[in-house]
Amino acid sequence: MSSSQGLRFKTYALLFLMISFGPLGDVLLGKGMKHIPSMAGWTPADLFHFFFDAFTSSTIWLGICSLTGFFIAYILVLSWADYSYVQPASALSYGIVALMGFLVLHEFVTPVRWAGILLICLGVFVVGHTAPRTTESN
Amino acid sequence: MLTAFIFYLLIIFSGTGGEMCVSRAMKTVGEVTDFRPRSIGRTILLALKVPWMWLGVGMMAVGFFSLLGMLSIANVSFVFPATALSYGVGALGGKFFLGERITAQRWAGVALVAIGVALVVIGKG
Numbered sequence: 001m002s003s004s005q006g007l008r009f010k011t012y013a014l015l016f017l018m019i020s021f022g023p024l025g026d027v028l029l030g031k032g033m034k035h036i037p038s039m040a041g042w043t044p045a046d047l048f049h050f051f052f053d054a055f056t057s058s059t060i061w062l063g064i065c066s067l068t069g070f071f072i073a074y075i076l077v078l079s080w081a082d083y084s085y086v087q088p089a090s091a092l093s094y095g096i097v098a099l100m101g102f103l104v105l106h107e108f109v110t111p112v113r114w115a116g117i118l119l120i121c122l123g124v125f126v127v128g129h130t131a132p133r134t135t136e137s138n
Numbered sequence: 139m140l141t142a143f144i145f146y147l148l149i150i151f152s153g154t155g156g157e158m159c160v161s162r163a164m165k166t167v168g169e170v171t172d173f174r175p176r177s178i179g180r181t182i183l184l185a186l187k188v189p190w191m192w193l194g195v196g197m198m199a200v201g202f203f204s205l206l207g208m209l210s211i212a213n214v215s216f217v218f219p220a221t222a223l224s225y226g227v228g229a230l231g232g233k234f235f236l237g238e239r240i241t242a243q244r245w246a247g248v249a250l251v252a253i254g255v256a257l258v259v260i261g262k263g
Contacts, residue, residue: 080169083161084232112261123250134239
């Protein structure tokens with residue numbers, strides 16, 4: 001495997017981990033946040049209650065663990081790949097969440113959403129065909 | 139309304155700026171070639187010695203808590219499409235802050251992704 005192919009392979013592998021762990025963490029956090037009361041105000045007591053409720057939720061902790069997996073994959077890929085390459089490529093997770101909802105949960109996907117998924121895939125395809133690294137490596 | 143606007147600015151600029159600082163820190167650490175857990179742990183420890191990493195994580199934390207705060211006062215269907223702007227900010231930051239070469243092709247891809255992300259969330263129904 002040439003170094004260019006190797007670079008692409010490990011970039012794609014870590015992006016795959018990112019688009020798996022990221023959405024899972026977001027879903028768990030979103031679910032957890034639904035079960036805690038919204039912030040009543042900006043006093044220290046209000047802030048304390050808000051963060052106390054958030055950090056005593058097991059769903060939120062599961063979400064945080066999943067996002068930690070995402071973050072490790074994210075910093076590793078950024079050790080060689082451009083930020084402007086990784087950031088749009090990781091948006092594939094939006095499309096994957098919608099596709100999984102359609103295929104696994106048989107959710108209805110609106111035409112607007114299909115159009116969005118198509119645009120994301122097209123955008124990631126376009127970005128994916130640029131060089132993952134355009135700066136000097138250390 | 140003002141609170142939501144402040145949260146929005148923090149999500150976009152603090153969140154994306156933090157990611158760029160992390161990217162700069164990881165470029166300082168150097169390319170990871172060994173993916174065994176011990177080696178990954180060593181890389182993370184090395185990254186924690188770079189000030190850019192701490193600044194980046196701090197800014198990302200501000201962005202993250204702003205997102206949590208915004209989700210508690212606004213609908214997901216509004217919050218996430220609005221944050222699609224971060225892709226444009228990210229590409230600009232990549233060019234001017236990180237010195238990346240953003241070709242016309244990459245700009246086109248970034249624009250498609252940003253519009254696509256906005257449509258996916260708007261079209262949630």
